[in-house]
Amino acid sequence: LGPLYLYRSILRVHRLLPKEMRFVGDQYVRAEFRSHQTVTDKRYLEPFFAQWTSYLDLLRQQTQGTSTFGQPLDSTVVDKLDDDKAEQLLDLHNASTGQADSEHAQSL
Known part of the structure; x- marks a missing residue:
């Protein structure tokens, strides 16, 4: 897949x-x-x-009639992440579960 096609395909599946x-x-x-x-x-x-191609394939499978998205993340993969990527992963998790909003509201 070309980069632009891959990018657009991911955004299309996100719909x-x-x-x-x-x-x-x-x-x-x-x-x-x-x-x-x-x-x-x-x-x-x-x-x-x-x-990203693997992610697209996974999303295509999961959007074919199932209401569950994502997959478990292997702890060995998480252990190999540098601090920036680990923080980015945590931010993404919090945003996707709505925890970022509740934490922000509590800090006000």
């Missing part, structure tokens, strides 16, 4: 997600693809596109 999940997913996809626009090193691009 099938619940509103909150679509909003968070669209923002995340846009930010990730935007941050990789200037990358030219294939050592970074190949795994990037492979993971």
